[in-house]
Amino acid sequence: MKFGVIQFPGSNCDQDAYYAIRDVLQQPVDYIWHQESNLAGYDCVILPGGFSYGDYLRTGAIARFSPVMGAVQEFADRGGLVIGICNGFQILCEAHLLPGALLANNTLRFRCKYLHVRVENDTSSFTHLCYRGQVLRIPIAHHSGCYYCEPDVLKELEEQDRILLRYCDRDGNVTEQSNPNGSVSNIAGILNEQGNVAGMMPHPERAVEDLLGSEDGVLIFRSIVERLS
């Protein structure tokens, strides 16, 4: 089993994801340069956080056209596991591997802080080691994390159990106050229809050691590892 972490110019959480997989999960992992067009040999591909190509236009808007994204599309079509974190989530939406879009936070400011998310789906390849309703403490760090989709898409996401995580308070209540960016229905993470592509705004790779304040992110990565082995 092997992980790949995609490196776009401007990715800046690539090394953090790499360390989380290599040092904490102790799994094999490579960096994949954005001009790569072959993902053979990988079982899970991570699109990390950052500012791909500077994100001066619209987050993820340029990255979706990079050579590696064609390969990611094929990889996903073949059933490979793909997880986009923060900027990676934005890119997956831009590439239509996930529905909806990520808009500027309703605060119009970048926000970096620890917060709580509630596990809404406990059977997915990314969350099956959690239990439904479990509250995870994982930080966010983004300027454009306000998830938006049309009402019919939201209905579909809900009916098909494709909402992975929702922002909540420390007791697991999904409230307006616990929504850091104005996301529709407090959505922090979603799945594609096939269940093999996930996107989330919080950074699980930042919550993999007690020393950093939380180990809850390990549950996400360990879910992937167990599903693949």
Place this chain on the structure above:
Amino acid sequence: MSANREPGGRTVQATLPIPPEVYREMGLNDAEYQRVVEVLGRHPTYTELGMYAVMWSEHCGYKFSRPILKLFRKYREAIEGSGLENAGVIDIGDGFGIAMKMESHNHPSAVEPFQGAATGVGGILRDIFTMGARPIASMNSLRFGNLDDPRNRYLFEHVVGGIAFYGNCVGVPTVGGEVCFEECYSGNPLVNVLSVGLVRIDEIAFARACGPGNPVMLVGSRTGRDGIHGATFASVELGPDSESRRPNVQIGDPFTEKCLIEATLEALKTGYIVGIQDMGAAGITCSTCETAAKAGTGMRIDVRKVPLREEGMTPYEIMLSESQERMLAIVQKGHEDEVARIFTKWGLNASIIGEVTDDGLIHVYDGNELVAQVPAKSLAEEAPTYVLDTEEPEYLKRVQSYDLSSIPEPDDYNQALLKLLASPTIASKEWVYEQYDHMVQTNTVVLPGSDAAVIRIRGTKKAIALTTDCNGRYCYLDPYLGAQIAVAEAARNLACCGAKPLAVTDCLNFGNPEKPEVFWQFRRCVEGMAEACEFFEAPVVSGNVSFYNETPDAAIYPTPVVGMLGLIEDVQKRCTSAFKGEGDVIVLVSGWTAEDEASCDLNSLGGSEYLKAIHGLAVGKPPVLVMEKEKRVHRVVLRAIDQMLLNSAHDCSDGGLATTLAEGCIMGDVGAQISLVSNCGPAAALFAETQSRIVVSLPAEKLGKLREIAEDEQVEITVLGRTHGDKLEIAVNDEPVINVKIMDLKEAWCRSIPRTMED
């Protein structure tokens, strides 16, 4: 101007004198112009004149500050020895070093706050990775005028926005700093940015143009007309026409910087880069002459080979452009392609613009035309220096002798405390640091909001701690003492998180040095700081001087900001400032005896935030400091943290003991019951900013061990009370004076800045 036109010409023969109004406009005085003529043996060309003007400005040449900066030991040794490098490197063991530097971007931020602050961050990062160090953390120290003024709110919002824009994109965590508000910074904000990087000691890169014949490569962004004469602009006072200086401000591109970081570090790993220097102030001029001067070589470059952003740029403009995200690399001959390929991979330009020579001269060609030919050392190292007059300012005696006994006790101590907590200088800066990515790189183990930020060093058990400190009001009231307190407080902040001081980088912000009163403040501050840094074993290893921080109305307070680096040997043994739950004993570790503690001399409110926030006064003398006592307090707390006795440690500074206690409660979400003793009124007991004091909390059963350590270090400790309930209750001489719900303290402290900025 005239330059001879012989293909591959060997000499410049400009004979026409430059009119005085031209060189004066560029910032050179008559004597300096004459000096240029003497050095060259002829009148300079226009391009040469521009190069001298910018390199001999205070910003680049330190012509006023250099004689005083020699009071810093390491600086003196460097000047007399091997020369200065871009940022000091401090050995932290295990084969690793920390590169650290702080720099100001005050003037650009005053006219264009967003880009001014953003490019400040970019510049300081380049200072770090040009040494081969990966930047691992940034901090900033900011000063603004009062937030009632919309202009100051605008500056505050956009400076923070610019730092966030740049710092977040490049993926270097901004882990903390300080923000203060005083009227004197109105219209002249201070934006000081600090960055630290991690480098293997055996992989440090040097800014030396070694090896005649080696190609000189310009990497990174294209060169445009932005920022021409930025350094000269930084060397004059701000005035009504400063707005027209907006084109002097550079524009930042953090995406390119991020690629430049990765490409530079990757290229250095090849071993084919023999020397490298970032381009900041004075652009190509500065980087060519400094690298050549350091190596005792010369350089021949052709400005036509510089990739340009716009057409029709003159050699003068190309040599002086301060376009961002560029570096000058001197590459081992024969390996140009390997190095260039790495930069190209990251989407960056890499162009050979010339080569190293052995004649000590900088030759600048414009195609075949020689437009400048100057000795590298004359630009880089021989800026004229001046010993300026000093004179003790008149205001000092007046403010110091203010009769503090005439100040009445407040009617309501609760209200006074709430008002202090809501004072923007004291209030929570969450609104600021939430806008900064302070966790990227996943090494930040103590997040912003505590006394110091802590960054673990991967692959070791160690961590470093960082803090910036300076109380400008203290420095205004007594520059020497104020500067010493800045150093003492920085060391105290480090002690509170379990770190021993290692080194200091400074950013010395002052008014116009050509005014004797300002230069007196400068000299006294440097004297105080140099002495304190030696005492706390944290030598100044790098820094920056920013003069001319004045508007026609007034100069800023003398503000010598201290950025201090500390080391934690075992990252598990660290401490934060929040109380940790019910029932802990709260103890004051103080350098003073119980008798001192109760005395009025020691507990003077002089210079305090209380006087400022409640009475609108900046008067009196700053609190007394006895460095030996201060150091003992640090030793007690460091030993206690090392033995894992403490649940929290928080220094007493702005707002006094009551503020320290309130912050411990708010951050820990727990109340406290406290009893104080005082001979001089509750206000002094609560709000005096008496030095050398740290509030710690610990389980009662560990108190005995703490006492043993304290006795061993000859430090008195006093049990003040315990953590309990949901209120902060303080009695002075058994008289209850403070009784406030933590919720209300939190509202005052946390909501103050967001309310001001958003409502």
